[in-house]
Amino acid sequence: MKTLSENACFGGTQGVYSHASTSCACDMTFAVFLPEEAKDGPVPVLWYLSGLTCTHENAMTKAGAQAWAAEHGIALIFPDTSPRGDDVADDEAYDLGKGAGFYVDATQDPWAPNFQMWTYITDELPALIGENFAIDMDRQGITGHSMGGHGALTMAMGLPGRFKSVSAFAPISNPTAADWGRKQLAAYLGDDETKWAAHDATLMMAEKGFDGPILIDTGTNDQFIDLLKPEALAAAIATKRQQATVRLQPGYDHSYFFVSTFMEDHVAFHADALYAE
Amino acid sequence: MKTLSENACFGGTQGVYSHASTSCACDMTFAVFLPEEAKDGPVPVLWYLSGLTCTHENAMTKAGAQAWAAEHGIALIFPDTSPRGDDVADDEAYDLGKGAGFYVDATQDPWAPNFQMWTYITDELPALIGENFAIDMDRQGITGHSMGGHGALTMAMGLPGRFKSVSAFAPISNPTAADWGRKQLAAYLGDDETKWAAHDATLMMAEKGFDGPILIDTGTNDQFIDLLKPEALAAAIATKRQQATVRLQPGYDHSYFFVSTFMEDHVAFHADALYAE
Numbered sequence: 001m002k003t004l005s006e007n008a009c010f011g012g013t014q015g016v017y018s019h020a021s022t023s024c025a026c027d028m029t030f031a032v033f034l035p036e037e038a039k040d041g042p043v044p045v046l047w048y049l050s051g052l053t054c055t056h057e058n059a060m061t062k063a064g065a066q067a068w069a070a071e072h073g074i075a076l077i078f079p080d081t082s083p084r085g086d087d088v089a090d091d092e093a094y095d096l097g098k099g100a101g102f103y104v105d106a107t108q109d110p111w112a113p114n115f116q117m118w119t120y121i122t123d124e125l126p127a128l129i130g131e132n133f134a135i136d137m138d139r140q141g142i143t144g145h146s147m148g149g150h151g152a153l154t155m156a157m158g159l160p161g162r163f164k165s166v167s168a169f170a171p172i173s174n175p176t177a178a179d180w181g182r183k184q185l186a187a188y189l190g191d192d193e194t195k196w197a198a199h200d201a202t203l204m205m206a207e208k209g210f211d212g213p214i215l216i217d218t219g220t221n222d223q224f225i226d227l228l229k230p231e232a233l234a235a236a237i238a239t240k241r242q243q244a245t246v247r248l249q250p251g252y253d254h255s256y257f258f259v260s261t262f263m264e265d266h267v268a269f270h271a272d273a274l275y276a277e
Numbered sequence: 278m279k280t281l282s283e284n285a286c287f288g289g290t291q292g293v294y295s296h297a298s299t300s301c302a303c304d305m306t307f308a309v310f311l312p313e314e315a316k317d318g319p320v321p322v323l324w325y326l327s328g329l330t331c332t333h334e335n336a337m338t339k340a341g342a343q344a345w346a347a348e349h350g351i352a353l354i355f356p357d358t359s360p361r362g363d364d365v366a367d368d369e370a371y372d373l374g375k376g377a378g379f380y381v382d383a384t385q386d387p388w389a390p391n392f393q394m395w396t397y398i399t400d401e402l403p404a405l406i407g408e409n410f411a412i413d414m415d416r417q418g419i420t421g422h423s424m425g426g427h428g429a430l431t432m433a434m435g436l437p438g439r440f441k442s443v444s445a446f447a448p449i450s451n452p453t454a455a456d457w458g459r460k461q462l463a464a465y466l467g468d469d470e471t472k473w474a475a476h477d478a479t480l481m482m483a484e485k486g487f488d489g490p491i492l493i494d495t496g497t498n499d500q501f502i503d504l505l506k507p508e509a510l511a512a513a514i515a516t517k518r519q520q521a522t523v524r525l526q527p528g529y530d531h532s533y534f535f536v537s538t539f540m541e542d543h544v545a546f547h548a549d550a551l552y553a554e
Contacts (some may be wrong), residue, residue: 008498008526009534061533064341067541221285249285256338257286264344 001132004029010070011036014060023116023124024083030125031056032133033066033076044139044274045075045129046267049121049148049155052180053099056080059145062256068267074274075135079121081147083114096184102175103151104199106188115188122155122162141270145169145259146224147180149216153201153233157210165273167215167266169259170222173233174202180227202229205236214244215269217262219252245269278409281306287347288313291337300393300401301360307402308333309410310343310353321416321551322352322406323544326398326425326432329457330376333357336422341537345544351551352412356398358424360391372457373464379452380428381476383465392465399432399439418442418547422536423501424449424457426493430478430510434487442550444492444543446536447499450510451479457504479506482513491521492546494539496529522546 004016012035021028037043046069048059056078059065069076082088082101089110090097101117130137142163144152149171156166175181176196185196197203214237218230230248237244252258281293289312298305314320323346325336333355336342346353359365359378366387367374374388383392407414419440421429426448433443452458453473462473474480491514495507507525514521529535 007530007532007534008496008528008538010538014534062338064344064537066534067341067344067537219285251285253284255284257284257291257343260341260344261285261287 001128009033010066012038012066012070014066016056019128021083021120021124023119024114026083026085026088026114028084028120029056029080031060031078032129033069034133035070035073035075037073038075038134042134042136043073043075044141045077045135045137046270047077047079047140047142047152049079049103049142049144049151050081051144051146051148052081052095054081054148055099058256059259062260063263064260065263065267068264072267072271074267074271075133077125077129079125082117088114095180096187100147100184102147102184102188102199103154104185104188108188108190111188121151122159139164139274141165141167141274143167143169143266143270144171146228146254147172150175150201154199154204157201157204157208158198160208160211163212164276165213165270166210167269168217169262169266170218170224170228170254171201171216171233172228174200174229176200176203177232178227178229180224202232202236205233205240205242209240209242212243213269213273214242215266216244216246217249217266218247219249219254219258221251222254224254278405286310287343289315289343289347291343293333296405298360298397298401300396301391303360303362303365303391305361305397306333306357308337308355309406310346311410312347312350312352314350315352315411319411319413320350320352321418322354322412322414323547324354324356324417324419324429326356326380326419326421326428327358328421328423328425329358329372331358331425332376335533336536339533339537340540342540342544345541349544349548351544351548352410354402354406356402359394365391373461377424377461379424379461379465379476380431381462381465385465385467388465395432398428399436416441416551418444418551420444420446420543420547421448422446423505423531427452427478431476431481434478434481434485435475437485437488440489441553442489442547443487444546446539446543447495447501447505447531448478448493448510449505451477451506453477453480454509455504455506457501479509479513482510482517482519486517486519489520490546490550491519492543493521493523494526494543495524496526496531496535498528499531501531
């Protein structure tokens with residue numbers, strides 16, 4: 001693991017690191033915020049998964065999460081959204097290939113050799129972080145924006161017991177039924193739609209739900225709301241009697257101005273769950 | 278004036294606008310954050326002047342100022358740092374020409390036709406904003422980062438009665454005595470150093486001071502601290518018996534991780550002054 005930068009930030013440290021990823025077969029970059037409390041011992045952690053076209057950097061610089069993570073003594077992890085490098089397959093579209101890993105393990109060519117983002121985020125990166133940072137991997141929460149909200153919800157439901165709490169900002173909520181989803185799931189996982197179900201938050205909610213609290217915010221003026229399908233997940237949550245808060249925020253769009261506005265609530269929500277025991 | 282974008286943000290609106298500037302003889306872009314309270318009538322305002330290489334966008338997306346401006350019911354203005362466009366003179370160096378206006382009115386060629394940033398920020402832009410936004414121009418504070426901290430301090434002292442309060446993050450504090458300053462003041466104002474004194478916060482402090490409170494933060498690990506010369510301004514403030522708080526923040530550098538960390542304090546500091554009467 002290589003340190004690319006470390007900056008003092010809200011009493012703690014915002015660092016950026018790279019390492020040779022075995023699952024993605026390329027160098028990967030990620031960012032970690034450690035609050036001041038991490039100097040005294042392991043702290044709880046909140047994962048933030050980013051959306052289409054993003055890297056580790058967008059949320060790190062624009063979401064304003066460090067202010068609230070510092071207040072609650074929580075670490076933040078900002079992974080990249082796809083494998084990177086000249087040898088990695090890509091597509092001309094912004095929503096497939098680099099910057100658009102969709103948090104799945106690709107089985108199809110040309111994606112399979114590198115696009116193993118599910119394994120990377122849920123297995124390889126947690127192991128690396130557990131070894132190198134003062135983070136208590138028994139107290140993890142997960143959140144994300146758009147494609148990253150999809151990743152957060154599917155990982156939280158797909159790995160029971162791993163995360164104490166899950167939240168999302170404008171998540172892609174029903175990708176098997178939307179253009180943000182069908183195209184990518186077909187490309188990465190193939191045409192057999194039964195293999196897609198493990199990566200659709202609405203279908204997973206109907207089938208299994210989540211053993212903990214959920215918080216979801218979506219703006220009523222979100223320019224992509226027809227692709228996100230919050231109504232499908234909201235209905236599934238209500239049908240399942242799942243512990244959850246689903247909010248439609250009047251006037252907000254899909255931007256980081258929306259994300260940063262509600263970040264305080266989301267970090268406080270996770271802090272409640274992470275400090276509950 | 279043209280609206281380029283408006284996003285809901287912390288209960289208010291973050292907008293980006295452009296207009297044909299007469300002082301800079303080019304189109305200029307600026308950003309305004311209006312808190313929710315502006316719907317009911319004019320609100321106080323805090324100007325944020327950015328540093329070298331920045332546009333209106335850097336602080337708007339990375340400084341986290343809207344959270345605190347919303348809390349205090351204060352508007353924010355983020356101007357650009359120089360004239361722009363293909364017809365505007367430039368230099369290969371990052372610290373001269375575009376992105377490096379230094380908040381002066383250039384008298385020398387090739388800069389004089391467009392680089393009139395003092396007049397633009399103190400005269401043209403306030404008039405435009407006063408006409409178009411619910412902002413109370415009798416309650417203005419000003420802050421800035423690096424070159425923008427220099428701009429904030431020199432404008433506050435150069436226009437007595439205009440600003441109720443001034444603060445700065447890692448300001449260029451004594452530009453007539455540093456490489457961030459001598460080069461630019463010579464290029465824009467010519468070789469007669471007597472003309473530079475009206476754009477040096479340390480010299481202005483010694484001569485006239487400021488009729489209100491001052492807050493200045495600089496990181497002890499600032500990689501440019503030898504160019505900023507905080508010690509010169511600190512000495513001038515103490516000698517003048519100027520009402521001021523000058524803080525050296527342990528471990529912080531010159532980045533927006535530093536700026537965002539202390540933004541809450543700066544906005545609260547200005548709110549105290551803007552709501553004092």
